[in-house]
Amino acid sequence: MHSFNLQLLYFLILITFLSGAIVSLILSKNNRLGNIISNILYSIASLTGIITSIYFLLSDKTRIILLHINSNIPFLSFKLEMGKLSAYFILTLSILTLCVSIYSISYLSQYYGKRNTGGFNFLLGIFIVSLILVFSSGNMIVFLLAWEIMSLSSYFLVIFESELPATQKAGTIYLVMTHIATAFLTIAFLTIYAYSGSFDIANAAALIPTTVKNIIFICLVLGFGTKAGIIPLHIWLPYAHPAAPSNVSALMSGIMIKTSVFGLIQFVFVVLGGGYDWWGITLVILGSVSAVLGVAYAFMEIDIKRLLAYSSIENTGIILIGIGLSVYGYSRGNSILSSLALIAALIHLLNHSLFKGALFLGAGSVYYSTHSKNMEKLGGLIKKMPYTALFFLIACLSISSMPFFNGFISEWFTLQALFQSIGVSPQGFKLIAILAAAALALSGALAAACFVKTFGISFLGLPRSTEAQNSKEAPATMLIGSGILTLLCVVLGLFPKIALTLLNKLSYSVVHNSVVPDLKGFSSFVYYPIGLETNKISPMFILVAAIVLVGIVFCLFKLIGRGSKQRTYSTWDCGFRELNPRMQYSATGFSKPLRIIFRAIYRPSRELQTEEGTSPYYPKSMKYVVLTQSVFEKYLYIPLTHLFTSFSKKVRSSVQTGSVHTYLLYIFIAIIAMLIYYRFS
Amino acid sequence: MDSCLNLLSILILLSSFILVANKRVISYIRTFRLQSLLLAILSGVIGIYSIEKTGEIDILIVCVITFAVKVVLIPKLLKTTVTKVGYKVEKDFFLNIPISILICCGLFILTYFSVSTINDIKDAQVKAYLVNSISVILIGLFFMISRKKAIGQIIGFLVMENGLFTTAVLTTHGMPMIVELGLFFDVLTAVLIMGILVFRINENFDSIDINKLRNLKG
Numbered sequence: 067m068h069s070f071n072l073q074l075l076y077f078l079i080l081i082t083f084l085s086g087a088i089v090s091l092i093l094s095k096n097n098r099l100g101n102i103i104s105n106i107l108y109s110i111a112s113l114t115g116i117i118t119s120i121y122f123l124l125s126d127k128t129r130i131i132l133l134h135i136n137s138n139i140p141f142l143s144f145k146l147e148m149g150k151l152s153a154y155f156i157l158t159l160s161i162l163t164l165c166v167s168i169y170s171i172s173y174l175s176q177y178y179g180k181r182n183t184g185g186f187n188f189l190l191g192i193f194i195v196s197l198i199l200v201f202s203s204g205n206m207i208v209f210l211l212a213w214e215i216m217s218l219s220s221y222f223l224v225i226f227e228s229e230l231p232a233t234q235k236a237g238t239i240y241l242v243m244t245h246i247a248t249a250f251l252t253i254a255f256l257t258i259y260a261y262s263g264s265f266d267i268a269n270a271a272a273l274i275p276t277t278v279k280n281i282i283f284i285c286l287v288l289g290f291g292t293k294a295g296i297i298p299l300h301i302w303l304p305y306a307h308p309a310a311p312s313n314v315s316a317l318m319s320g321i322m323i324k325t326s327v328f329g330l331i332q333f334v335f336v337v338l339g340g341g342y343d344w345w346g347i348t349l350v351i352l353g354s355v356s357a358v359l360g361v362a363y364a365f366m367e368i369d370i371k372r373l374l375a376y377s378s379i380e381n382t383g384i385i386l387i388g389i390g391l392s393v394y395g396y397s398r399g400n401s402i403l404s405s406l407a408l409i410a411a412l413i414h415l416l417n418h419s420l421f422k423g424a425l426f427l428g429a430g431s432v433y434y435s436t437h438s439k440n441m442e443k444l445g446g447l448i449k450k451m452p453y454t455a456l457f458f459l460i461a462c463l464s465i466s467s468m469p470f471f472n473g474f475i476s477e478w479f480t481l482q483a484l485f486q487s488i489g490v491s492p493q494g495f496k497l498i499a500i501l502a503a504a505a506l507a508l509s510g511a512l513a514a515a516c517f518v519k520t521f522g523i524s525f526l527g528l529p530r531s532t533e534a535q536n537s538k539e540a541p542a543t544m545l546i547g548s549g550i551l552t553l554l555c556v557v558l559g560l561f562p563k564i565a566l567t568l569l570n571k572l573s574y575s576v577v578h579n580s581v582v583p584d585l586k587g588f589s590s591f592v593y594y595p596i597g598l599e600t601n602k603i604s605p606m607f608i609l610v611a612a613i614v615l616v617g618i619v620f621c622l623f624k625l626i627g628r629g630s631k632q633r634t635y636s637t638w639d640c641g642f643r644e645l646n647p648r649m650q651y652s653a654t655g656f657s658k659p660l661r662i663i664f665r666a667i668y669r670p671s672r673e674l675q676t677e678e679g680t681s682p683y684y685p686k687s688m689k690y691v692v693l694t695q696s697v698f699e700k701y702l703y704i705p706l707t708h709l710f711t712s713f714s715k716k717v718r719s720s721v722q723t724g725s726v727h728t729y730l731l732y733i734f735i736a737i738i739a740m741l742i743y744y745r746f747s
Numbered sequence: 748m749d750s751c752l753n754l755l756s757i758l759i760l761l762s763s764f765i766l767v768a769n770k771r772v773i774s775y776i777r778t779f780r781l782q783s784l785l786l787a788i789l790s791g792v793i794g795i796y797s798i799e800k801t802g803e804i805d806i807l808i809v810c811v812i813t814f815a816v817k818v819v820l821i822p823k824l825l826k827t828t829v830t831k832v833g834y835k836v837e838k839d840f841f842l843n844i845p846i847s848i849l850i851c852c853g854l855f856i857l858t859y860f861s862v863s864t865i866n867d868i869k870d871a872q873v874k875a876y877l878v879n880s881i882s883v884i885l886i887g888l889f890f891m892i893s894r895k896k897a898i899g900q901i902i903g904f905l906v907m908e909n910g911l912f913t914t915a916v917l918t919t920h921g922m923p924m925i926v927e928l929g930l931f932f933d934v935l936t937a938v939l940i941m942g943i944l945v946f947r948i949n950e951n952f953d954s955i956d957i958n959k960l961r962n963l964k965g
Contacts, residue, residue, distance in 0.1 A: 723961065724960065724961040724962060724963060725957075725958060725960075725961050726900070726957045726960060727841075727892050727957070727958070730888065730891050730892045730900075731892055733888065734885075734888050734889065734892055737885065737888070738854075738857065738885075741857055741858065741861040742857070742861070744861050744864065745857075745860050745861045745864055
């Protein structure tokens with residue numbers, strides 16, 4: 067196959083997605099038919115995307131130009147190109163869209179006749195195409211255009227259930243935040259253009275002075291950070307993800323917030339040519355803070371999708387730690403560290419999109435059959451929806467970075483990179499790296515607790531509501547969609563060599579080195595790079611230790627429990643006649659210990675409302691509410707918006723006086739000023 | 748020829764100074780009529796000159812239309828408007844007359860300084876024309892700001908237009924016919940619409956003092 071075929075395949079993907087979108091719009095009267103046809107087209111396009119990007123990742127070409135249209139206006143040209151990095155992101159996107167579009171065939175059936183599913187699928191197609199364009203953009207204008215289309219189409223997808231006030235609020239917050247991001251990106255891009263004289267995404271490091279590079283970096287972090295949802299720019303995520311339909315949340319969390327990681331790598335490594343130590347340190351610190359706080363907030367949530375949204379913040383944090391280490395290693399000339407960290411970040415990115423996709427789709431299946439996202443209303447679903455529960459469990463294990471699942475591999479790589487950096491860096495950064503490692507470990511533990519809660523409360527125990535009682539297993543296509551994702555989680559967990567092979571050439575093209583050939587494998591899942599022997603953790607030892615420990619515990623148990631008899635009986639109810647679902651451990655109760663420990667960030671408060679009855683001892687009803695505050699919203703965003711609106715009001719009332727003479731005076735002053743300027747220029 | 752044009756352009760400038768010195772609404776209209784008449788004469792002179800030279804009668808037609816629209820029609824329309832809304836003698840300006848005149852002198856000097864630095868204009872005569880006519884535009888704008896009554900704004904607008912017209916005629920010796928015609932229709936329509944607006948303002952606010960429009964803002 068030569069490059070012509072690759073171009074052809076690429077355009078085939080785009081055209082198939084677009085035709086799916088258009089077909090869905092044409093058939094919008096016939097919900098069912100349009101939905102099925104467009105989603106089948108989307109899955110075909112995604113399959114093509116998977117094949118194309120894997121082929122390109124393994125081929126020897128570093129970069130091919132797919133399309134280049136020049137216009138007469140000097141800086142305005144339309145350029146699409148594919149590099150290794152783009153191919154990797156398109157691969158991630160295609161895997162996810164394949165599963166999501168299979169899933170959507172049944173998932174959208176709940177909206178037939180009630181909502182415009184044709185329009186929905188159309189927007190979904192546009193959204194996916196814009197994502198592909200972002201990943202394959204060859205210059206900043208195409209990047210910004212595609213970025214904006216992506217933001218707007220995802221906004222309309224978020225507000226699909228637009229009559230709900232919560233959805234409207236979520237949409238507005240999302241729209242505002244995403245445009246703040248675009249504003250910062252535009253500043254960064256124009257600054258690059260001002261110095262390099264070209265909008266191409268190509269190395270411009272030599273043309274830009276140091277101070278300006280630093281300013282560009284800050285703009286990029288603010289812009290991409292808002293989209294990625296790093297704390298404290300994260301506030302839109304916990305609103306937008308729960309409001310959107312589950313298939314959209316899966317795509318948004320799985321791949322859309324990763325566009326910012328793509329952009330960061332693309333602009334820091336390719337355009338700015340590496341960077342400085344402090345860039346890496348900043349990213350590591352931001353990543354660590356986001357990882358810990360993200361999961362800490364996730365633990366408090368009782369809405370499954372809000373919880374997953376916060377967990378996305380955590381995982382973006384982990385990816386950012388990797389990117390930060392890579393930037394740091396690159397600027398210090400440590401190619402092993404930069405390559406290892408980059409690979410860690412990119413594997414985690416793929417893994418996160420797999421298991422987070424599976425979790426969102428699982429949450430969607432639960433919502434499909436119970437119409438509830440509130441964990442306190444679920445329970446006992448494992449008996450009603452066994453397959454959904456199985457897939458959800460596997461995804462939970464992956465996201466909690468349990469060994470033998472993919473989440474473990476990438477977090478282990480990130481930890482390895484951190485340990486490696488402790489060995490080779492000066493004192494100051496050592497401390498940061500140690501703290502970051504601790505933060506990573508803490509976030510891993512919290513994530514495990516968080517998903518024990520999610521799975522335990524929603525799927526185990528007794529049903530807490532009649533909806534949960536009457537729930538049914540999700541339809542086959544929905545199971546297939548989330549099933550493929552969980553299968554991939556297991557496969558990548560057992561055979562990480564697959565992902566490593568894909569990343570080998572990518573790492574060369576971005577940081578000019580790759581640790582993949584040096585990774586020696588004892589078995590399919592034990593790796594440590596040569597040259598890293600000083601600081602290594604071998605998962606093999608963990609496995610051995612685990613087996614030994616389990617063996618010891620089992621033997622002890624058998625030894626002590628000799629001679630006791632077993633009988634099967636219902637759960638002990640303390641002598642209370644019968645157990646009911648309300649006596650179970652609740653999600654709020656489960657998170658109580660952590661709420662006490664992290665009082666400082668949660669600021670919990672409780673409220674007891676009592677409706678007086680005939681006697682103070684027999685109240686009519688009592689209502690107990692536990693609240694946690696969003697510190698960033700209360701102390702950062704609300705004061706900022708107040709300041710901004712009051713300032714704008716003041717300016718408006720002094721500028722727009724309503725007097726015609728004042729307006730005329732503005733024109734007059736402007737003309738006079740221009741004349742004076744002309745005289746002295 | 749040149750001295751004749753020079754004289755006329757200075758007279759037009761002077762007429763706008765006279766306008767600023769006017770106190771009553773009726774005399775605004777009279778001064779505007781005077782200025783328009785001077786403008787018509789100006790374009791007539793240029794028209795005759797161009798007939799002699801090239802045989803084109805475009806500018807002469809413009810002269811006739813200027814006379815018809817700006818000297819006869821528009822002042823008449825404005826007069827009916829003023830009489831209908833009920834003409835009262837009352838103070839109509841924010842700044843007193845001497846200060847206004849001084850400011851206009853300042854504007855003239857500023858224009859002179861700005862225009863004299865344009866190196867691309869080689870012809871000293873054209874530079875002088877430009878100074879005069881741009882001053883007329885600025886004075887028109889200043890007049891709009893300094894008067895309270897809506898009639899003042901209309902006259903100011905028309906004076907600005909006269910200034911633009913003078914600039915065009917003096918520097919290019921006539922724009923294409925179609926542009927000129929378009930401009931006349933524009934001005935005529937603008938005056939008609941503004942006249943109607945003045946009626947409305949008067950109906951709603953019992954006055955044509957545009958300061959009372961303040962509370963219309965959103």
